[in-house]
Amino acid sequence: MLLGLFFLASSTAWPVTAPSAETKKEIIIRASKHEGFNRVVFEAPDDAFIKGTVVTTLQNRIRIQFPANVDLKAQTKIEMGTSLKENTYTINVDPPFKVRVSQLSSPPRLSIDIMPPAKAETVKAPVPENAMTVPNIRIVLDPGHGGYDLGVVAGDLREKDATLSVARAMEAALIKKGRPVYLTRKADQYLSITDRALFANQKSAEVFISIHVTPSDNFIIYTFPGEASAPDSIDEAYGMTTRQRPYAEKSKALAESFGKAIKDEFKKDVVLRKMELPLLGSVGAPAIMVEVPVAVMSDLITRAKLSETFLKGIAAYAGQ
């Protein structure tokens, strides 16, 4: 809010190209029902407009942010609660749900399929007999990047895909053990840092793991610095990065447990670093960001070991 006011006040001093009525684009919207999912399609005059559109899913809504203000022309009735404000169109959806976003051409369009989560993705499943090594705590996994944000690209490896595959493997293992697990994203979609943090806090995460890739040879584990910032610092001013403070010690313990599990499995050095990463700072739970070397991610055999190793790290932390 403060930032919004600040930027509004400042924006009068110089030309900032914010979406305006002059740049209003006409978008055709239509909805259709299919077996197992609902489809909403937005048709735009050009590909660039579709590419610049950002789709974000929150707990009970889907937010579609167009690159400019739009004038929506509905060709069919939309049987869901919707709203349009300037360049942002919101569809209200009953949770739980998942989405599949596709960008298509000729004509340029954005297709959003809204569906209930598959049975395999339901959070609570029967507990196997031997599942007790993994703690019964709410775990939020955050596959880094997504959508147009590819992250690190090395040969065939794209960070956004690799992190998602590790998170999905961890999710599957945890579901098998009947543990509550949530993913910030389950598909190839862009998600802002703020939305990731909001999701983790909404789910009352007890452990938050953000998974990333590094071109470095070593694993790197980040935690948020625990020291109190100066009273006039930016995080105080905007209230975004203060939730982590009470969990600084626990986050450190989680990072150390992860580091040990990784070292035991991969025989590689693990660098523990403190950095003012806003995502970690905004999560009200023990939180770490683990960066996996490209070499480990690129090799499917070593990548397969990651999910098990990370779960060992969580188990070791919870057992302390």
Place this chain on the structure above:
Amino acid sequence: MPVNKRKFLWISVFVILFIGGIAGGYFYFSKGSILRQTAEAPQQPDSQDQDLTSVRVYYPSEDRLVMEERRVKKQTSVVASAEEIVGAYLGGPSRGKSDVPQGARVLGAYSGNDGVLYIDISDEFRKNFQGDAMAEYLLLKGLYESIISNVSGINDVKVLIEGKEIESIGGHLFAMYPLKDMLAEIK
């Protein structure tokens, strides 16, 4: 005839002294002008140099910042100086590998009343960045240090992309706030 002889001698001495004087004067002045010319010759690049100034630019390279002294166009205003420096930063170092995203251009700089300098950069800065958290940190830190260490009267720096505020350049750090607090020392 002794009187004529003496007269002749005096005239000869006078003529020799006169000719010697002219010759000496000629050589003295002609040599002096060459010296002046040679003294003036190096002044030509100096006058061109008056339009340039040295700045310290901090480029991200692997896991650190590398300082390089660069010559940029001398500017009188804060925003024009900042634009020159950011231009040099985005152009990458003169030698060695650059971790600055390729093709990024400075679109403008604006000075706020709050001492924050707003730097507007083309979308390539975001689009062509492919790095981990440390690389993003160094990219922003290098930009911040290059401006702060050369431009006076600036307290903080904020990045805009194509005139718009964006949440993040590379998905790890916020770009929607001024950079100073975000770029605290890494431990």
